Amino acid sequence: MRPMPFMLFSAVALVAQAPANVDLAQRFNQELPGITQMLKELKAQEALTKVQALIPAERPVFDASSPKAIGQSLDNAQGLMSLYRLYANVAAEAGQWEKATEIHEKRAQAARATLADLDKAQAPIVAQWKKASEDSAAYIAKNTPRQQELQLFLQTLKDDVAAVNSKQKKLEAKEMDELKARIAQAPANEQELAQINAALPVHKQNLANAPKVTKTLGDNRKEVEGMIKSADEAVTKAKKTVADQNQEITDFNTQQTIKKVKVVGKKNWVDAVMRAPENITKLGTPQAQVAFLNRLLVLDPGNKLAQKALDNLLAGKDAFAKPAKKGGAKKK
Known part of the structure; x- marks a missing residue:
């Protein structure tokens, strides 16, 4: 289960897209044993026809409707990469090295398109958490001292009222008026303190979660960057294999020509x-x-x-x- 970004107490709405209607990772896992068995049975052409039918005509839509949907879209992208890799391997076993190279190139293109989708999908989340962190830090800085001030005011008032009621303290008329004014102010202060007490834990949790969210978003991007790197390496390797063989054939045919042997293609x-x-x-x-x-x-x-x-x-x-x-x- 891939980790999902923590939700804020006030979540931003993302633009919903049509969800992918196929689980390509599941498709790959289900079909791989059968394709592998066909190759062991020396049925490369049949396996090529089979795996070709597994590749979707178009890359599935990247669902950015929620952090969970983004994670599922990444899983689906991994499934597509696996299917492309399998398709290329089977094409190579069928002797179609040039086709295998083209498949790896399509795989690399799909990986790059996935990264573009991911960046677009995660941009609102990045902005949301950046603002939340800034707002929460400002709220904590402003209201932690205010919380202490209100607590002190209410506790002092409580002590003064208790002292007057128990006749431990006798107040002059002016002092009594001041006490009554403080008592009248107490409900508003209590309400303000209650609001601060309720909000501070949320803002503190936002600050605690922000680095975790940043890591999750970064891990998502690294995952797709890994897809691109793997696909690019496969393209390079496939091209080199074809080029090396073509060079070997060219060198051989050159020697044949020198020996005045009629050369017929390859x-x-x-x-x-x-x-x-x-x-x-x-x-x-x-x-x-x-x-x-x-x-x-x-x-x-x-x-x-x-x-x-x-x-x-x-x-x-x-x-x-x-x-x-x-x-x-x-x-x-």
Whole structure:
């Protein structure tokens, strides 16, 4: 449960927006096991279709109607980030590295849009608490001495009245008039003191809560800044992966050209990779091998060597399993 800003004794009204009608964090948690299982079963294309359908057509509206709604919107944003990350990972396993890069870029854009929404939503709360802190500090500074003054006035009056009533003190006519005036003033002073006694704890609580609210608002912003940082790092990594592979292919094709070998797009490089089975088998698990073969087939659609190795893996065989020999016809 994320902490929510403490409420003031007089809350400011925030502009309500239409609440998000879907819980993307829950959607991610529910769908992740199934997508993961599909990848283990080497069904990357099916998994890609499945996860693509989980991404909302538009980023959910950021609900700023209350501090609690803001927290729920942040949870929903985290869910969207997780879905984008899953989508990009599945696209990469399907060999579509460029698509994965685009997905990470959309994720980064969504994170930045979320930060803009959050700043707009929290601005009234920041202003509210700033004013409340200033007002409360001023009230305490002014009324704490007044509280003591009123308490002293009423206690002294009580003591003087008691002394006169018990005949411990005898007053002159002028002094009696002054006492009567003080007695007449007492109800107003009592009322003022009661108001101060009721208000001071509230103002003191506002001052105590203000740093906690500031921390909560700051933590909210750090959370979204973390989303942006993670997405940006994913974009950089994805772009580098594509660029490194493209550079490797370019360098290889340059050497082929020097050797006067006819270069056909990226086919020469893919063929060279497939002629060394260890390039595939060193990847270990069938899932990792299938992911790389999917990439090779994106680079060179229809490559027979890559397709055969992929078909073998999908059939539960080793990537480079040799076909079984057909039995010869028996002689009579």
